[in-house]
Amino acid sequence: MKIGFSLNGSRVEWSGAPVTRLAAALRDGLGLTGTKVGCDAGDCGACTVRLDGRQVCSCLVPMGQMEGRAVETVEGLAGQDGTLAALQKSFLVHGAAQCGICTPGMLMAAHDLLVRTPSPDRAQVEDALGGVLCRCTGYAKIIDAVMAAAMPSAEIVARTGEAVGARLARLDGVRKITGADLFGADVVPADALWIRVVRSPHARARFTLGDLGPLRARLAAVLTAADIPFNGYGIYPDTKDQPVLADGLVRYKGEAVVALVGDRTTVLSIRDEEVPIAWVPEEPVVGIDAASADDAPLVQADKPRNLLLDGGVKRGDAGAAFTACAAVAEGTFETAFVEHAYIEPEAGWAQRVGDRIEIHATTQTPYMDRDEIASVMRLKPEAVRIVPTACGGGFGGKLDLSVQPLIAVAAWKLGRPVALVYTRPESMAASTKRHPARVTAKFGCDADGKLVACDVTATFDTGAYASWGPTVANRVPVHATGPYAVPNVRTWGEAFFTNAPPAGAFRGFGVPQAAIAHEAMMDELADKLGIDRLEFRHRNALRAGDTTATGQTLEHSAGLAQCLDALRPHWRKAQEEVAAFNARPGPKRRGIGVGCMWYGIGNTSMSNPSRMRVGLAVDGTLTLYNGALDIGQGSNTIMTQIAADALGLPVAQFTLVTGDTDLTLDAGKTSASRQTFVSGRAAEAAGRDLRQQILRLANAGDDARLSLAGSVLTVRDGAEVRTLDLAKVGPLFGEGTFDPPTTLLDADGQGIPYATYAFAAQMATVEVDIELGTVKVLRIVAAHDVGKAINPTLVEGQIEGGIAQGLGLALMEEYLPGRTENLHDYLIPTIGDVPEIECLLIEDREPLGPSGAKGVGEPGLVPTAPAILGAVHHATGVRAHRVPLLPHRLREALAKLEKGTSR
Amino acid sequence: MGDYLRPARLDEALEALARPFTVLAGGTDFYPSRVGRAIDEDILDISNIGALRGISRSGAGWRLGATTTWSDLLAAELPPLFDGVKQAAREVGGRQIQNAGTLAGNLCNASPAADGVPPLLALDAEVELASRQGTRRLALSQFIQGNRRTERRPDELLVAIHVPEMRQEARSRFLKLGARRYLVISIVMAAATVEVVDGCVGTARIAVGACSTAARRLPLLEAALVGTPLDSGLTDRLDPAHLAPLAPIDDVRASADYRREAAFAVLRRLLAEVAA
Secondary structure, three states: OEEEEEEOOEEEEEEOOOOOEHHHHHHHHOOOOOOOOOOOOOOOOOOEEEEOOEEEEHHHOEHHHOOOOEEEOHHHOOOOOOOOOHHHHHHHHHOOOOOOOOHHHHHHHHHHHHHHOOOOOHHHHHHHHOOOOOOOOOOHHHHHHHHOOOOOOOOOOOOOOOOOOOOOOOOOHHHHHHOOOOEHHHOOOOOOEEEEEEEOOOOOEEEEEOOOHHHHHHOOEEEOHHHOOOOOEOOOOOOOOEOOOOOOEEOOOOOEEEEEEEOHHHHHHOOHHHOOEEEEEOOOOOHHHHHHOOOOOOOOOOOHHHEEEEEEEEEOOHHHHHHOOOEEEEEEEEOOOEOOOOOOOOEEEEEEEOOEEEEEEOOOOHHHHHHHHHHHHOOOHHHEEEEEOEOOOOOOOOOOOOOHHHHHHHHHHHOOOEEEEOOHHHHHHHOOEEOOEEEEEEEEEOOOOOEEEEEEEEEEEEEOOOOOHHHHHHHHHHHOOOOEOOOEEEEEEEEEEOOOOOEOOOOOOOHHHHHHHHHHHHHHHHHHHOOOHHHHHHHHEOOOOOEOOOOOEOOOOOOHHHHHHHHHHHHHHHHHHHHHHHOOOOOEEEEEEEEEEEEEOOOOOOOOOEEEEEEEOOOOOEEEEEOOOOOOOOHHHHHHHHHHHHHOOOHHHEEEEEOOOOOOOOOOOOOOOOHHHHHHHHHHHHHHHHHHHHHHHHOOOOOOEEEEEOOEEEEEEOOEEEEEEHHHHOOEEEEEEEOOOOOOOOOOOOOOOOOOEEEEEEEEEEEEEOOOOEEEEEEEEEEEEOOOOOOHHHHHHHHHHHHHHHHHHHHOOOOOOOOOOOOOOOOOOOOOOOOEEEEEEEOOOOOOOHHHOOOOOOOOOOOHHHHHHHHHHHHHOOOOOEOOOOHHHHHHHHHHHHHHHHO | OOOEEOOOOHHHHHHHOOOOOEEEOOOOOOHHHHOOOOOOOOEEEOOOOHHHOOEEEOOOEEEEEOOOEHHHHHHOOOOHHHHHHHHHHOOOOOHHHHHHOEHHHHHHHOOOOOOOHHHHHHOOOEEEEEEOOEEEEEEHHHHEEEOOEEOOOOOOEEEEEEEEOOOOEEEEEEEEEOOOOOOOOOOEEEEEEEEEEOOEEEEEEEEEEOOOOOOEEOHHHHHHHOOOEOOHHHHHHOOHHHHOOOOOOOOOOOOHHHHHHHHHHHHHHHHHHHHO
16 A cells, blocks of 8 residues: 655655554654664553654554654654754753663654643653653653753863763764664664564473474474574573573473564464464472472473572671670561563674674673674684674663574574564563562661671572573672671572573662662661661761671772761751651651662672773774673763773764674673773773873873874974874774772682672652552652762763662562563553652772772662662551562551551 | 555445454554564554544533544543543553544453543443444443453444533542553542532442453442532542442452552542542
């Protein structure tokens, strides 16, 4: 069917099936990939466009309804000459785009509002943007940007040598606000074959495949386990336990079984029932108790007791120390599977180029992908090239392989480009989750409120495969004391296999779960001794010079006490406000809570080097070859700010090459909050290296000032001015490496697991409806010791986004396999759920870090749930022992409490 | 690939329904249930039938055309009788969904948590079903039979919703309880329409959604309210026994016990708002 309509003011013709979604027609037929698809179900709003002057989800509009109508997409916002609209400028200046996948939808919803209401208030912005989900920003900067769109402030330009610390707009920002950034699903060539994966409907089953001949006759290929050269992958060399395609046995619902490869329409038209798979379902192992029971069936035959691993930290004599404590608190806390819910589902394509395989996909970790694909395909790592696309959110979920092995195997076999784009339900069913945890904690203190002893056991449900389970189980015992000085410590972590989705890496690697426990214990001890909860923490805060449970003496940069100092005036004021509110009658009760955390930056007791390179070409092109992937957090900008100041040239003169394993060195994975600290330090070293080479060539001193114009580099050293013609000098390269100094932990967990730690304290004010059990978070104040904020806007963005995820963890997010595999049954916070957030940046310099910086990616999330749950307790007396604290759970706990007190 | 018909006239649409079609209007329920697969069924798109869209007075009431969107409803000038259904319209998905989703679609999709059903039940709405054989009208409470089940025959279209006028001053309100602010499927919702006679409740119609396979009216509560002054004492008339028609279930959003308890609290607040 031929359809003519107006697209951004121009008449276009499209032909195809009338039932085609407008979003698909825009992206596939008309080539406008600025409109993003996050769910195809109207749940996320990423595909929002304006249709006849009203915002709609373009995934819900049939092309059959488009004749004669007018569509506006993100590509139409800027002027024809590329001049950004005021709204776009405002997004750029405020840092309202992080990964950028929701940005086009946000912009179109905001534009729709501003056309009618040029100067909206916060409530109007929330109502208008309520239909678009963002998983990165916590919405704060989006709201600011829309409210200021009538008068956007000017972009900040940093002078040479003053980039570090400046609120520069993100360097990839214009791409993100114009729809030009290309994500995994945006780069698929038109002639690519498609894969549809047939997944297990059972949590545990044996199966046999029937005759695949008829299907193979209709398709380019039907891949099974037999087609995978080495059918096992996993994070660690000794945990390659996850098959690319299951081999006769499935261990979780959603596990990949068969891959159909063919033209897109054909593979999508084949129903699962048409694939001959004979299932013999078995009783699944569900939950920690079932997995650790004496007679539990094994999830993996060679893993006795279903145990992935265990281990802990021991210092002093916790058992004996408790007997001398003036107060002791104990409790057990449980958390659920939590889904990353990045708005960009996993996507990518691959092609064989001679004897190499090239993969273009969304990822957080190009070099690990390269080595893993090489292993799966039994190729040399050099035969694999990873070209990362823009990454529409990761949060740890894109550290594991997703589409990569299947597209690589199929493209290799067929010699044609092959693509795979997960649907939303597929992304949710197949991908890793946050580990459900059961944390049993006991803390004791003396009569002055000084902590004396701590005993914590954290048990994790690691799902069907190891993934990042070992990382979680190792990291948590180190962090389980909380950010406090405790002389007598016994902590333990253990992880069990179950027939559930593999639990992997998710922002915080288990520490957010443990923090819920240790912070509840701090509140209880403080209450028992009648000490203010904030002051109790202040008294016990780890400070420079203190020794941690692993025996590591913190030499520098332990700014928790400063964070609490910064919160104190807000805390006292809120205390008074809450008391005044609660003096009034009614079903609403308010409370405040405080949560603290520490977080070791980088791998636990393992080498995790980064290498960076800065090149100056003969034509004067200055390039940062940056392997540190920007998944929205802003490392493209941060690395450049650091390198620019180290070199002594302005940020604006840099060109970026990011992530491609053929063009950049290994800067490790974007995880563990390590990029600013580790890769940033390498970028600093690379910039300095290049500077030293230039200074040597110019025979200039360390304080010389550089400037670059075309191929002429001018070096001013005091009164002397020398010029270098790069065309004559030849290309220059500076290189830098950094690997944070750590040591192995011994049998008692003693050693130096991390080179530095981030610290934070957040306070939450909540309002509980005690009749309905609902919790509204009214305000969060977040104080974070980041060492040095390289770019305060980006740092705040990390904190605000982390807070939104922490709020979700506390109040609404619970992944149930088979039941919440979409974004309307699985709830993440909307723009109306995240409160106003005030960020207080504490800069207790870390001498090892670039300009003193540490990391902030995960710390934003960790203290939020504890602060909210503490505030709920303050408001109601209910201590949440299970999250999410859904309304019915809180109401149940309130009812119990009411019964108890009326007796 | 299936057929895709998009007639401009109702009679053409009804002719087409001599054989089975999937009816499509706003698309907001159609596409979400077809994620990641080729759509090959025969489709009857009724969005181009002008006669099906819009709100008009008809006899002793109002006619809400089937493909009237939630945004159309919000933009329409209507008496206070419609305040409750307008409140519900603001809670249907986000603005994107309100701009596309239709009233009839919400009814025909027959989700137990359909936001439009309780307020329309509280308006005593009837649905008009048309086929080649003619038209028939059914009370909304009869039309929706249960979870995803309606009385619509495959050869019929829901063409309009009829809302009777009230003889006296009317007030109507809607309340929704969900686990987040926007884009949320209700845990409980309730709607009330009250006719005011001399400062007292003349007649009352109360409906609760998401607490049974289909939203339910609460006749005992309605009867108990009659004659009560519209003041703060109105909420005192509420009794747990009034909730007998509800049969909530446990699901991912809440437990059955919680729903029963929350429905009571929501109803009390709803009555307080009606009385305010």
